[in-house]
Amino acid sequence: MQIAAVDHGPGMADVPAAFGDGFSTAGSLGAGLGTCRRVSDGFDLHSAPGRGTVALARLGAAARVDPGDPAPARAGGVNIPLARAEYSGDAWTWVRSGDLLTLMLADGLGHGPEAARASTAAVDELHRGAHLPPAEILHRLDIALRGTRGAAVAVAQLDVRSERLRFAGIGNVGARLREGDSWRHLLSRPGIVGVHRPTRLPETVAPWAADRLLVLHSDGLPSRWVPPADPRLATADPAVTAAVTVRDTSSSARPVRDDTAVAVLSPTPPDRP
Ligand SMILES: [Mn+2]
Numbered sequence: 001m002q003i004a005a006v007d008h009g010p011g012m013a014d015v016p017a018a019f020g021d022g023f024s025t026a027g028s029l030g031a032g033l034g035t036c037r038r039v040s041d042g043f044d045l046h047s048a049p050g051r052g053t054v055a056l057a058r059l060g061a062a063a064r065v066d067p068g069d070p071a072p073a074r075a076g077g078v079n080i081p082l083a084r085a086e087y088s089g090d091a092w093t094w095v096r097s098g099d100l101l102t103l104m105l106a107d108g109l110g111h112g113p114e115a116a117r118a119s120t121a122a123v124d125e126l127h128r129g130a131h132l133p134p135a136e137i138l139h140r141l142d143i144a145l146r147g148t149r150g151a152a153v154a155v156a157q158l159d160v161r162s163e164r165l166r167f168a169g170i171g172n173v174g175a176r177l178r179e180g181d182s183w184r185h186l187l188s189r190p191g192i193v194g195v196h197r198p199t200r201l202p203e204t205v206a207p208w209a210a211d212r213l214l215v216l217h218s219d220g221l222p223s224r225w226v227p228p229a230d231p232r233l234a235t236a237d238p239a240v241t242a243a244v245t246v247r248d249t250s251s252s253a254r255p256v257r258d259d260t261a262v263a264v265l266s267p268t269p270p271d272r273p
Pocket residue numbers: 107108110218219220258259
């Protein structure tokens with residue numbers, strides 16, 4: 001289970017002090033943040049003055065990293081249903097299969113339970129086929145999603161041994177890869193997984209390195225969103241980076257008209273296995 005708290009507040013002036021017990025700017029007990037960190041299996045916090053704070057806690061066995069199996073990247077994300085609906089029509093997941101770490105984001109057509117059925121079918125099928133390359137995964141998904149509304153799906157797969165990233169997508173799921181100081185778009189083919197498959201599905205191949213960051217997102221984000229520039233996000237939990245991205249691209253002037261999912265693949269910091 002993952003719990004994220006996101007605000008547009010003034011930010012924390014001194015994050016390390018805020019973790020100390022007895023520290024409060026509101027006259028309260030000041031034990032909350034430190035307690036959250038102590039009781040969770042994974043915890044990260046990002047605070048930027050004038051922009052706000054994201055605090056993220058993860059509970060359960062899946063949150064624990066196997067120290068004997070370090071990967072050069074880790075994955076995380078957030079999924080926000082439209083208008084606090086019960087279902088999000090978006091879904092994302094990651095699967096480790098041998099040397100392959102596969103990150104997928106699926107946006108079921110429309111929103112609501114039928115969209116969720118399509119994107120959930122994509123998640124289920126990925127767990128059966130994560131040993132395959134992205135184009136082959138999408139081919140399998142196309143068969144598995146027949147009879148559903150269909151979905152836009154992007155698949156990014158890192159070979160942790162060769163440190164090579166492969167990408168393929170069908171439909172409107174955004175993908176951007178940071179390489180050093182620049183961001184590039186990874187392009188998907190037109191189509192709808194489960195309904196209409198493109199005749200050709202080329203894969204993009206790119207080297208992975210410590211300065212890379214990959215962001216997959218559904219069209220709940222504006223198409224012209226600006227990637228997060230804060231260098232601290234290079235070592236942040238990828239789910240924190242995803243939450244900061246959603247927060248900083250949202251605005252009261254632009255009402256959200258769809259479910260919003262953002263999934264991030266980021267390098268594992270050297271000091272954290
Ligand atoms: Mn959508």
